[in-house]
Amino acid sequence: MSTDYYREGDPVADTKAPEGPIAERWEQRRFSGRLVNPANRRKLRVIVVGTGLAGASAAATLGELGYRVANYCFQDSARRAHSIAAQGGINAAKNYRNDGDSVHRLFYDTVKGGDFRSRESNVHRLAEVSTEIIDQCVAQGVPFAREYGGLLDNRSFGGAQVSRTFYARGQTGQQLLLGAYQALQRQVAAGTVDLHTRHEMLELVIVDGKARGIIVRDLVTGEISTELADAVVLATGGYGNVFFLSTNAKGCNVTASWRAHRKGAYFANPCYTQIHPTCIPQSGDHQSKLTLMSESLRNDGRVWVPAKRGDDRHPADIPEAERDYYLERRYPAFGNLVPRDIASRAAKVACDEGHGVGPGGLGVYLDFADAIKRLGKKAVEARYGNLFDMYERITGENPYERPMRIYPAVHYTMGGLWVDYDLSSNIPGLFVTGEANFSDHGANRLGASALMQGLSDGYFVLPNTISDYLADGPFEALDEDHEAVVAARREVEDRIAFFLNNDGDRTVDSFHRELGKIMWEYCGMERTDEGLRKAIGLIRDLKDEFYKRVKVTGKAEELNQQLEKAGRVADFFELGELMCIDALHRTESCGGHFRAESQTEDGEARRDDERFSYVAAWEYGGEEPVLHKEALEFEYVKPTQRSYK
Amino acid sequence: MKLSLRIWRQPDAATKGEMVSYEIDEVSEDASFLEMLDVLNERLIAEGGDPVAFDHDCREGICGACSLVIDGQPHGPQAATTTCQLHMRKFRDGDQIDIEPWRAGAFPVVKDLVVDRSAFDQIIQAGGYISAPTGTAPDAHAVPIPKQDADAAFAAAACIGCGACVAACPNGSGMLFMGAKVAHLGLTPQGQPERATRVLGMVAAHDEAGFGGCTNVGECAAACPKEIGLDVIGQLNRDFRKAAARAA
Amino acid sequence: MKPWRSNIGLKIAMAVSGVLLVLFIIAHMAGNLHVFEGREEMNAYAAGLRSFGEPLLPHESLLWIMRIGLIAAVAVHIWSAVVLTRRALHARPVRYASKKPARGESRHAVATMRWGAVVIVLFVVWHLLDLTWRTVNPVKDIHDAYGAVVAAFDPDRWPVTVFYLLALVALGFHLRHGIWSAVQTIAGPNTKWRKRTQAISLAVAVVVVAGFAIVPLAVTFGLVS
């Protein structure tokens, strides 16, 4: 094992997870956790950073319970949090289809889908709570798709064998978020939640070892202010934008998590990233983000590349015999429907070998000609019309006449701040929910499970578990002159002053793009020992150059989008380095993490349960982070190797 | 391609702004409109200038953050398309393009092309929700909803809160946005108990925030990237009339 | 804010008063066509309006009931129009530098409604001085409506005819948008019914304009004298 980039520390344990039969653990924890008397809740202040599914649902619910909540987001409205973009759907073990689904099956599928790198007790709780989420959302008026009988419709998603995905056309995330947003606005009107939009958290305040507040910058006036509380909840989303190009919204960032990490919170499994196979390929250097095309397209489209390298004929001129339907060839049983990670890697292999199509040879065809012949254009239009329109808006090509070009793109980050069963980080009083934590998906997230987790955390888990911590509160009153507060503020101010005074000549975006390229090349779909070592070196060099040459225009006391970006990119540099170190140390392949050195003869991922059945929880240590292992135990789902042949 | 841009520049809410001209070339046809502005900004920074501020986030037409008035049309010339999804191939080499912020009394300019749309949140706070405290919900199948109603509710719920309707309306009215929410919630059985108080509260907040009245001009629906139709305003008017009559 | 002072409340007030005005206008238009039956009939019709219900009701009852209703409707209509227009100006304080081609269902309705309304107000003032109070009309005998009309549009007074026609065009635009707008405001129709009321509005506007216009034109061109 390569220990040249890190030290190994003591193992960690999830001390809150109850023992006993798995189906009773959540109930048991709810019962054993202490409660806060309603009259005392008014005296307790909780900060929630983030208004996505995880944040808005938590803030609204805590407000309903009577806590005093301060809620933050960097967008101009809480409704614009990145959860709004989720398309496909949300899973729940309702078994409305009577097709054999159950809490246990959802639990089983999720543990297996995560390639046996998640905690059984967490995943089981997620599956249990999933049914309540749907009830809750329907009561809020979320317009899920329905059948003619007026009951909710379900579909099967991401290769699942049961139909357990609830959806609202291609806008499930939007509708769920609006439900949570509206519940949140109701609490704002009721006076229980103070909502601060266009505010960015830039530092965590820790007093006597407890998380007691945050330092925020008002993105309009530039004013730096302090918010103090009894507990802090981070629901700040994923960090896929470390790759610059991803399906995430432009503002997604790691700053809140990273600042907490620097203050002592463990960062778990940072290298687990999910790469989505069906995205619209990059068209040029101006490209600012990548757009996801729904996974459902693979139900009817056939993936192929020209068999001859560098064949740049019009796709219609390439005869059948000269096409390579590589997924159907390599995975006869699953064909075009293999899981995300496999489909993504296969596309990369095809392009790396010179068969790619479109600009830069970074694309493969997703062809609907057969489907149109078989079903008729009308039927294809009914199924995918809106996706085809979106594709045409972006590429200017008509997918009814010419096969779509697709390419994998970074989509979701399974890693995040380490939390225990109560969603508490290792810093007392700091809780983490949604994509920002590492908890429930292991090494790979199943389609339609992120929305489920965000809402499970925010509506049902956190409000129950945080009371056990708050039962000790209210904590000693603090004021803004406390030395820890002053120091945190000074750090923020110094960083801002540094950027604005740096006499540089390169834009923030140019650095971010370059960092993204390094990450994609060496810490993307396929990772190698050599590549990762190289990447760490490149990132360190680029980081030095960043601090020397970055140029940030404007002032501190105004809306300054360059300044915002600079702070985020600075944190991405440090995160990128840790991701590479994590990827380097995990010499097995599992889920979204594929190490070229750990594969079977026919190129499939090979897990190493003997050595790596643990969560890697990293403690901040500058250039030498400290690894704490949390061992994983599987009592109910026995680890097996996945096979899609 | 080569373009002449005229862009509204305004350092902050208090300072007067003006249209400033920029020339930009080698714009790729495949770039989105916002990517074209990214390229311009990179150049402005390199030249020591101040980059143009504009709101954006998802860049895939769903968050409702992006908000430019392009050649006098909110979200530009392509129907049912947000600014972030508009691509440069819709323009021609040598075009002059005017870029302005949303204009409405209730949406004051913050900087350059960025405006303050918090008035929309205030409208929602005044009743744009269903009171369903967490944990109190019955089983999701307890109340079936006819598919037509569910589909109609969904169509109204598709609003992304971008504010293009207000920017397009000659009266600076927020009726299409408000109507979309009133229609969405009013079409579900869960939304019935609060239907009357909701519409009265929201209309009061709408007017309070300084939006104008609707005179049924229809520019809002033409500009709406999610194709929310005037029906929702009709529905809003009807709900309001009934609720006001009951309150009186 | 009281519901009826809200933008929608005022809008409903404007719509209801507008509908009353539309009903009056249609009746007035139809009444005017008596001109083509000749002096006796037209004056008899005018007299009939005044003596309606006599002797049970006092003289001119119907006319006064109608007038009071009309004055009330006009007052409500103008008041709500002014308040809403002022609010709209506040709600849209800055114009776009770029002129855009309008795309809405009722393009240019704001300009035609508001400027048209000014023209209509001016017109009504003149019209009352001319044909009701006869201040500017040579025929002072209030029992001779026919004579007054003929005198009003005498070929020598062609600018008056032109002004009437101009006012009618403004009225036509006002009705084309106003009628369906009022229905949308009061009843809140869906797309199907909106398309229908739009068609009806246009038809009513054309008929009303034509029905009114034919009288001054007939007089000016000597068909009625």
Ligand SMILES: Cc1cc2nc3c(=O)[nH]c(=O)nc-3n(C[C@H](O)[C@H](O)[C@H](O)COP(=O)(O)OP(=O)(O)OC[C@H]3O[C@@H](n4cnc5c(N)ncnc54)[C@H](O)[C@@H]3O)c2cc1C
């Ligand atoms: C294109 C796309 C499609 C997807 N489709 C699906 C799907 O079909 N099904 C599914 O289950 N999952 C899907 N996902 C994943 C899922 O959408 C996300 O994982 C989930 O929504 C994350 O929710 P969240 O609440 O944790 O974070 P987010 O929604 O990202 O919210 C983060 C919040 O934190 C705030 N924030 C962040 N940093 C700061 C800071 N420093 N200061 C202040 N505020 C801050 C932001 O303003 C925001 O409010 C999709 C993801 C993408 C990108």
Ligand code: HEM
């Ligand atoms: C006296 C002078 C008048 C003034 C100042 C006036 C003014 C206005 C204004 C400003 C509007 C709203 C504009 C809009 O919706 O865009 C309006 C609407 C309307 N007017 Fe008038 N108007 C006048 C006369 C009339 C007359 C004579 C009629 C009938 C023939 C009429 C019928 C209507 C109707 C039906 C509406 C539509 C109401 C609605 O939109 O709900 N108005 N008027």
Ligand code: HEM
């Ligand atoms: C162009 C054709 C028109 C002709 C020939 C015409 C004719 C007349 C005549 C003869 C009278 C007097 C009736 C009487 O006192 O017995 C009258 C009254 C009136 N007209 Fe017209 N009119 C025309 C158009 C209009 C229009 C377009 C309007 C409104 C916008 C209008 C509004 C009125 C009003 C308000 C009165 C007063 C009614 C009253 O005395 O109570 N007229 N008109």
Ligand code: SF4
């Ligand atoms: S109604 Fe349409 S234009 Fe108005 S805010 Fe909603 S989506 Fe935007």
Ligand code: F3S
């Ligand atoms: S453009 Fe304005 S006037 Fe009404 S129909 Fe739309 S809100």
Ligand code: FES
């Ligand atoms: S940036 Fe999100 S809709 Fe345009």
